[in-house]
Amino acid sequence: MTGPDQSGQVCVVGLGKIGLPLAVQYASRGLQVVGCDLSAEVVEAVNRGQSPIAAEEGLDERLAAAVGQGLLRATTDTAAAVAGSRTVVIIVPVLLTAANVPDLAALDAATETIARGLQKDTLVLVESTVPVGTTRGRVGTGLEASGLTMGRDFRLACSPERVYSGRIFADLRAYPKVVGGIDEESTQAAARFYSQALDATIFTVRDAETAEFVKLAESVYRDVNIALANELARTAAQAGVDVGEAIAAANSQPFSHIHQPGVGVGGHCMPVNPYFLIDGLGPAPLTSLARQINDGMAQYAGERLAAALGGLSGRRVLILGLAYRANVKEVAYSSALLLSRVLSEAGAAVLVHDPLFSPQEIEELGLRPASLEPPPAVDAVVVQAYHDEYRGLDLSAFQGCRAVLDGRNVLSRQAVEACGMKYLGIGR
Numbered sequence: 170m171t172g173p174d175q176s177g178q179v180c181v182v183g184l185g186k187i188g189l190p191l192a193v194q195y196a197s198r199g200l201q202v203v204g205c206d207l208s209a210e211v212v213e214a215v216n217r218g219q220s221p222i223a224a225e226e227g228l229d230e231r232l233a234a235a236v237g238q239g240l241l242r243a244t245t246d247t248a249a250a251v252a253g254s255r256t257v258v259i260i261v262p263v264l265l266t267a268a269n270v271p272d273l274a275a276l277d278a279a280t281e282t283i284a285r286g287l288q289k290d291t292l293v294l295v296e297s298t299v300p301v302g303t304t305r306g307r308v309g310t311g312l313e314a315s316g317l318t319m320g321r322d323f324r325l326a327c328s329p330e331r332v333y334s335g336r337i338f339a340d341l342r343a344y345p346k347v348v349g350g351i352d353e354e355s356t357q358a359a360a361r362f363y364s365q366a367l368d369a370t371i372f373t374v375r376d377a378e379t380a381e382f383v384k385l386a387e388s389v390y391r392d393v394n395i396a397l398a399n400e401l402a403r404t405a406a407q408a409g410v411d412v413g414e415a416i417a418a419a420n421s422q423p424f425s426h427i428h429q430p431g432v433g434v435g436g437h438c439m440p441v442n443p444y445f446l447i448d449g450l451g452p453a454p455l456t457s458l459a460r461q462i463n464d465g466m467a468q469y470a471g472e473r474l475a476a477a478l479g480g481l482s483g484r485r486v487l488i489l490g491l492a493y494r495a496n497v498k499e500v501a502y503s504s505a506l507l508l509s510r511v512l513s514e515a516g517a518a519v520l521v522h523d524p525l526f527s528p529q530e531i532e533e534l535g536l537r538p539a540s541l542e543p544p545p546a547v548d549a550v551v552v553q554a555y556h557d558e559y560r561g562l563d564l565s566a567f568q569g570c571r572a573v574l575d576g577r578n579v580l581s582r583q584a585v586e587a588c589g590m591k592y593l594g595i596g597r
């Protein structure tokens with residue numbers, strides 16, 4: 170078998186927050202790209218050159234340009250798109266079931282559809298974060314339903330996507346692209362494709378399993394590090410020490426890289442990927458404990474607020490920021506959801522504001538939306554995601570507010586106290 174002809178069409182399966190920017194990136198390198206999604210709405214928007222994704226730096230202009238130049242189109246007919254492509258990139262969600270077990274349903278469905286269109290000599294790349302062994306054992310095996318044999322008839326590699334939404338194009342340039350194939354030819358074919366499609370350097374690893382493990386290692390590292398920061402925050406608070414000041418000083422030593430504490434960890438990666446290690450390769454007690462510590466920060470916040478307000482029953486609490494982090498329209502595993510549950514269970518009436526979400530989108534999550542014009546009368550405010558819109562927020566306009574829980578340690582204690590409110594930081 171010869172290497173895939175990389176001048177052929179590239180098919181991106183999954184046009185979500187990561188997949189659409191990837192499709193646009195490949196087109197910007199002159200590659201002919203077809204993007205596939207289950208959602209007809211997403212496909213139609215992309216074909217009009219309009220991004221269905223908010224707050225992704227540079228995406229609107231680049232998408233319009235790619236579609237305008239005829240380099241990118243979208244379809245719901247994945248099998249047909251695969252049949253006309255030399256390279257297929259899979260970037261569908263792999264999240265968790267309610268029992269925190271990897272949910273491979275979307276990946277299995279995508280694999281089955283791709284198998285229906287798969288042609289000889291195609292290169293298939295798994296970019297979704299997956300449990301170790303999934304690329305070869307699940308995607309590869311599933312693709313063989315096409316009648317083709319992995320390694321002999323088609324190439325297969327894992328290249329976990331490591332970008333951060335909101336700054337994907339910058340990250341695609343900056344982060345080395347890790348690739349590992351099911352065999353050496355697949356690794357080399359993947360490296361050739363990414364050299365053509367990206368500006369980044371390519372970091373090849375021994376096999377697909379190593380590439381899969383790399384992304385789990387990164388996620389676990391950050392989750393454990395944040396859990397440590399959270400533990401330090403809680404102990405610093407007991408000691409009357411400002412943890413932010415202490416961490417900044419500790420990190421002046423070159424071996425210390427302590428992250429920042431906060432009211433919780435959200436998003437597609439850190440609350441999810443550690444379970445791929447725990448579930449498939451465990452026991453992993455440190456990884457499990459980090460998950461517990463980070464998810465436990467919502468309870469900690471609830472306790473701090475209860476102490477400040479003399480209980481939570483009947484209190485009105487406003488959460489600022491539904492998104493899992495600042496300036497991103499993404500609610501997956503957001504700490505706002507955990508916080509809301511903890512506060513509601515303690516009897517508080519919880520309101521949620523987020524400038525990136527419409528009141529209807531907030532309601533669809535079973536939450537009560539609030540407007541800031543004018544600010545509602547509440548007993549306390551929690552800063553969960555510090556969007557740019559919240560900079561310069563006039564806290565004195567929140568009538569009756571007695572406490573502000575600064576879940577991201579971004580406010581000035583003096584400014585809050587000057588409004589006659591109690592300031593509650595995370596280890597400050």
Ligand SMILES: NC(=O)c1ccc[n+]([C@@H]2O[C@H](COP(=O)([O-])OP(=O)(O)OC[C@H]3O[C@@H](n4cnc5c(N)ncnc54)[C@H](O)[C@@H]3O)[C@@H](O)[C@H]2O)c1
Binds near residue numbers: 188205275438
């Ligand atoms: N979001 C992040 O910050 C991030 C960062 C790095 C890696 N990742 C990885 O990327 C994956 C996808 O993340 P996302 O944020 O783009 O998800 P997303 O939910 O924004 O988008 C996923 C898209 O895939 C589509 N889809 C689902 N099943 C499909 C199928 N069978 N065929 C075609 N399309 C299908 C959905 O309709 C949706 O549009 C994550 O699960 C993770 O593994 C995400």
